[in-house]
Amino acid sequence: MRVKPVFGRRSGDRSQDDAAPASAPKPATSLGDLLVPVDALVARAAYLELLLFQELSAIVNEAPALANKQHIGAAANAALERHRALLGGAEAAAEQASITRIGEAAEHFSGYPERVLGHDWAQRLLSCHLSSGFFRDFFGEVAEQGGERYRTALAPVFITDAERDQLLPVIEAAIHYEDGLGDRLAMWGRRIVGDTVLAIRLALDVPLGTSGDDLIPDGEAQLEKLASVLYAGHSRRMNTLGLAA
Template identity: 30%
Template sequence: MESRAIVTSVENHVEDPEYRAGIIDLLGALGLGELSAFQRLAADAELAPTLADQAALAGMAAAEYRHFERIRDRLAELGVSVDEAMGPFREPYAVFHAKTAPSTWLEGLVKAYVGDQIGTDFYREIASAVDEDTRALVLEVMADAGHADFAVDRVRAAIEEDPSVAGRLALWGRRLVGEALAQAQRVAADRDALTSIIVGSAGRPGMDLAELGRVFARLTENHAKRMAKLGLAS
C-alpha cells in the first residue's frame, strides 16, 4: 500500500527538474547495466563448453542489448545522450566488475544470476517510487532474458558431477552479494538526484529510513533464495 501511494503521488512531478534528473540517473545506471550485461554474456558465450551453451548465451546477450536500446531511445526522447546519462556510473561499475571478475565458466554463471540480480532487485524497488511510464520501462528491461533457468540448470549439473565445486561457488556468491550491496549503496549515495527519487523531496514523498532498511533486507533475502535455488549455501 505504501509503495502504491508513493507511485500515485509522483505522477504529477514528471516535469520537476530535480525529478527529471533523478529519472535520467536511474535510466543511465540501468542502461549501463544492460550494456555491461550484453558485453559479459557475449564474452561468456566464448567460454561455454558446448555449442548449445554458446548459442543460448548469445541469445541472452542479444536480449540484453535490446533492453539497452529501449533505454537509449527513452533517453533520446528526454534529450540526453547515453554518454551524458551513463557516464557518471562507469567508474562504480568498473570497480564492481574489477572486484568480481570470474575466473571460471561457473563463476561467470553465478555472477550473472546472483550478482546482477541484486542490482535488478534494487532498481525494481526504486521503480515503486517513479511515474507509471518510467516504472513500466524499468520493469520491461529488468525482465529475465532466460539466464536464471540456464544458470540454475548448469550450476546444479556441475555440482552433481563434482560436489566439491559447491563450496567454492558458495564463497563466491557471498563475495558477490557483499560487493553488489556496497555498489548499490554507493551509487545511491553519490548521486543526489537519484537519492531524491528514493527518499523524496519537498512536496514529493519517498521512502523513509525504515522502508530503506526493509529494501536492503529484501535484497539480502532474495539473494539467499537464489543461492538455495542454485544448490548453494548463502
C-alpha cells in the same frame, strides 16, 4: 536476525532552515523519497545491462559445451536488447547523448565489475546470474516506490521468467558434473553480495560512511528495509541452485 546498516551515510545538503524542530514529529518517509532522478537511474540500469552483455559474450568462448553456449548467448542478446530499450533505441541524433549518459553512469560503479569478475567461467557466470538478479530486484523496488514515471522508464529491466532462467541450466549442469564446484560457487556467491550491495548504494548516490538520515528523516531505516528485500531475493536465487547463502 537484524540486518546491519549496509548503505552507509552521505553528506546532506539541506540548510538549517529546512531542518524541523527537534520536538516536531518526523514525517512519514519511503524509499521513493531517496530516489535520484529517473533519467540518472535509467542510464545506470542501461550501463549494467551493457556490462552483463559484455561479460556473457566473453563467457561464451569459455563455456565447454555447445548447449551452454546457446543458453549464454541468448542471455547476452537479451541483455543487449534491454540496454537498447532503456536508451530508447539510441537513434543517430541522440547517440552521443546516450554515450555521455552511459559514461556518467559508469563512474557510479567504478571498480565493481572487476571485484565480482570471477576466476573461471563458472564463477563469472554465477556472478552474472546473481548480480543481475540483485539489481533487477533493486530496480523493481525503485519502480514500485517511484511512481508511474519510474515504472515506465525502467520497464525493459523486468524480464520474463524464460529470460530469467536462461543461465540456470548451465550453472546447474556445471555443479552436477564437477565435484566440489557447488561448495566453491557457494563461497563465491557469498563473497560478491557485499560488493553488489555497495554498488546499489552508489546507484542511489549514497557514498560510503554517510547516512540516509542526513537526507530524510528515518532514511537509514528505509535503506535497511531495502537491503533486507534484496538479501532475501539473493538467498532465493542461491537456494534454487542448491547453494547455501
